[in-house]
Amino acid sequence: MNEKKTRYTDAELEEFKEIILEKLAKAQKDYDLLKANITNAEGNDIADTSPTFKTLEEGASTLGKEQAGQLAQRQMKFIQHLKNALIRIENKTYGICRVTGELIPKERLRAVPHATLSVEAKNLKK
Numbered sequence: 001m002n003e004k005k006t007r008y009t010d011a012e013l014e015e016f017k018e019i020i021l022e023k024l025a026k027a028q029k030d031y032d033l034l035k036a037n038i039t040n041a042e043g044n045d046i047a048d049t050s051p052t053f054k055t056l057e058e059g060a061s062t063l064g065k066e067q068a069g070q071l072a073q074r075q076m077k078f079i080q081h082l083k084n085a086l087i088r089i090e091n092k093t094y095g096i097c098r099v100t101g102e103l104i105p106k107e108r109l110r111a112v113p114h115a116t117l118s119v120e121a122k123n124l125k126k
Helices: 010-039 051-061 065-090 106-111 119-125
Strands: none
Touching: 010 065, 010 106
C-alpha cells in the first residue's frame, strides 16, 4: 500500500537547503547594495565590475533614499524568511503546510523556497 509522505527525505531537504543558501547569498548581496546606496558608501571596489552590480547600481542611483529604504526593508524580510526556512530544514519540518499539515509540492518550494503554505491553503486565506 502506498503510504502518504509526511516529510521530505534528508536528501530532498539537502537539495532545498542548497537552493535556499544560493538565494540567501544573492539576497544578502542585493541588500548590501541597497544599504550602500542609502548611506552613499559605495566606493570603487572590485564589486562594481560585476554585471549584477552595474545593473543594480544604475537602478539604485535613480531610486530615492526612501524607495531604497523600503526595498532594503523588504529584502531584509525576505532574508529572514529564508533563514527561517533553513531552521525548518534543520528541524525536518520544512515543506509542510502550516494550515493543512500536508507536504507542499516540490515545484512550489523550488519557486518559493520559503513557502509555509500550500497553494490551496494560500488561496483559502484570500
